[in-house]
Amino acid sequence: MNTAWVYLILAGICEIGWAFGLKYSEGFTKLGVSAVTVVVMILSFVLLSQAMKTLPLGTAYGIWTGIGAAGTAILGIVFLNEPRDLIRILCILMIVSGVVGLKLFSPSE
Numbered sequence: 001m002n003t004a005w006v007y008l009i010l011a012g013i014c015e016i017g018w019a020f021g022l023k024y025s026e027g028f029t030k031l032g033v034s035a036v037t038v039v040v041m042i043l044s045f046v047l048l049s050q051a052m053k054t055l056p057l058g059t060a061y062g063i064w065t066g067i068g069a070a071g072t073a074i075l076g077i078v079f080l081n082e083p084r085d086l087i088r089i090l091c092i093l094m095i096v097s098g099v100v101g102l103k104l105f106s107p108s109e
Contacts, residue, residue, distance in 0.1 A: 005103075008051035008060055012067025014044035019072040023080075059106040066099035 021037025028034040044064075052060045073092050076082040 002054075004051045004054040004060075007047045008055065008063055009067065011044050011047035011051060012064050012071065014040050014047060015064060015068030016071040016075060018044060019068060020075065056106060059102050062102050063099050066095050066102070070095040070099070 018037050018040040021033060021040060024030065025034040025037050028037075048060065048064050051064075070092050073082075073088070073095075077084045077088075
């Protein structure tokens with residue numbers, strides 16, 4: 001896996017992190033959590049921009065948002081006791097399959 005893909009995966013993980021940070025910052029009223037959230041947001045965007053230097057825009061952005069959306073939903077189910085009904089899980093699987101499809105069918109560099 002080349003560097004751009006590593007940057008993109010890390011950017012997606014950071015997106016999950018800042019989504020959780022938003023939840024726990026309570027509307028940016030908790031200073032420490034808010035500061036960490038903003039730093040992770042910035043890191044996510046920096047890593048995404050590095051990945052976009054070589055990856056197509058649609059592929060990079062789609063995968064970044066897919067990792068963030070699916071990862072946040074999965075962790076919400078696991079750690080926040082969010083609903084885990086069948087339709088929700090199927091929707092998450094569709095996001096994951098879209099992300100995998102974008103990776104598999106993106107042009108080689």
